[in-house]
Amino acid sequence: DAEITQSPRHKITETGRQVTLACHQTWNHNNMFWYRQDLGHGLRLIHYSYGVQDTNKGEVSDGYSVSRSNTEDLPLTLESAASSQTSVYFCASSDGTGIGTGELFFGEGSRLTVL
Amino acid sequence: GNSVTQMEGPVTLSEEAFLTINCTYTATGYPSLFWYVQYPGEGLQLLLKATKADDKGSNKGFEATYRKETTSFHLEKGSVQVSDSAVYFCALSYNDMRFGAGTRLTVKP
Numbered sequence: 001d002a003e004i005t006q007s008p009r010h011k012i013t014e015t016g017r018q019v020t021l022a023c024h025q026t027w028n029h030n031n032m033f034w035y036r037q038d039l040g041h042g043l044r045l046i047h048y049s050y051g052v053q054d055t056n057k058g059e060v061s062d063g064y065s066v067s068r069s070n071t072e073d074l075p076l077t078l079e080s081a082a083s084s085q086t087s088v089y090f091c092a093s094s095d096g097t098g099i100g101t102g103e104l105f106f107g108e109g110s111r112l113t114v115l
Numbered sequence: 116g117n118s119v120t121q122m123e124g125p126v127t128l129s130e131e132a133f134l135t136i137n138c139t140y141t142a143t144g145y146p147s148l149f150w151y152v153q154y155p156g157e158g159l160q161l162l163l164k165a166t167k168a169d170d171k172g173s174n175k176g177f178e179a180t181y182r183k184e185t186t187s188f189h190l191e192k193g194s195v196q197v198s199d200s201a202v203y204f205c206a207l208s209y210n211d212m213r214f215g216a217g218t219r220l221t222v223k224p
Contacts, residue, residue, distance in 0.1 A: 042204060042216035043159070049217065058211065079144030090158055096208070103149070105214055 002027040006107035008092050014115055018079040021079040021110045031094045032074040033104065034058075034066060043090065049074055051056030081114045088112075117142045121205045121215035128195055128222050136190040136218045138179075138205035148172075148181050148188040149206040153217070159204060162190075195222045 004025040013019050013071055025032065030051045035043040045058030047066040055066050063085060065077045089110045096102025122137040140148065147166045151159040163172030168183035177192045186204060200222045205215040 040216060044170075045211055045213065048211055056211075059213075065136075079189075084134075102147075102208070103161045103164065104159070106160065107177040108156075108158050113140070 002051050004105055005089060005106045006089075006092055006110045008110060009108065010111050012113045012115065013081050013084060015081060017081050019081050019112065021078075021112070023074050023076065023107060024072055024093075025093040025105070026072065027072060027093055027095065027105060029093035029105075031090045031096060031102075032068070033094075034064070034074065034083075035090045035092065036060065036078045037090060037109070038087050040051055046075075046076065046089075056092045061065070069079075077107045078112075082113075086112060086114045117146065117207055117209050119205050119207050119212050119213055119215040121203075121218055123216070123218070125219040125221060128163055128220070130222055130224050131171070131194045134199075136193040136205075136220070138188045138190065138215060140155055140186050140188065140205075140207045142186075142209055144209055146181075146193070147208040148179070149208065149212075150177070150179055150188070150190050150203045151166045151206055152215070153202045155201075157196055161203055162203070190223065193221070197222050217224075 007022045033048040034046040044060045049068040091107045092104040094102045149164045150162040152161045152162045156220040163174040165181035171180045180189045202217045
């Protein structure tokens with residue numbers, strides 16, 4: 001069955017370190033998204049991609065970067081981790097075309113703690 | 116920009132009670148609207164959706180109607196069960212997907 005997987009599921013790091021969260025989907029979806037989930041804020045969009053070599057900033061992109069070198073993967077990099085980036089991160093994908101993204105399929109989340 | 120506002124929780128109901136979770140949106144153009152549900156320790160999954168005005172989405176006894184005149188997409192269920200306990204997110208899709216803050220529902224036996 002097609003799926004979307006995130007790794008690691010749990011990560012503890014120190015302030016200032018670079019961290020990369022992996023996201024891999026086998027749906028062959030063009031669209032991929034990264035969100036962070038925090039109490040009181042729901043899900044906030046960090047970055048998204050509509051296809052290979054395409055990346056776009058979301059609502060809360062400062063301190064994060066992504067790259068899309070193939071259809072299956074959209075790794076999220078925290079260049080210099082800060083305590084404010086302690087959160088649960090969700091990757092999602094969809095096959096929506098045109099205006100609107102269609103149904104999103106989510107990974108199980110990656111819990112990141114920055115000490 | 117596009118945004119979604121949903122009622123704050125938490126919401127606690129007894130089994131078989133009626134549920135309403137309010138959701139309003141702000142958008143340019145004509146977005147699609149969604150309700151997603153998140154069970155403990157899991158990612159979000161689609162509950163229902165509506166793609167144009169006056170559409171009604173429904174699934175597992177839940178319903179929501181796309182009301183363009185009131186820019187709303189309220190979630191309703193006539194009789195909740197303990198298994199409905201989860202966090203519910205209203206979402207709007209135009210060029211990307213924006214979510215509300217989520218409403219935690221607890222249903223007690």
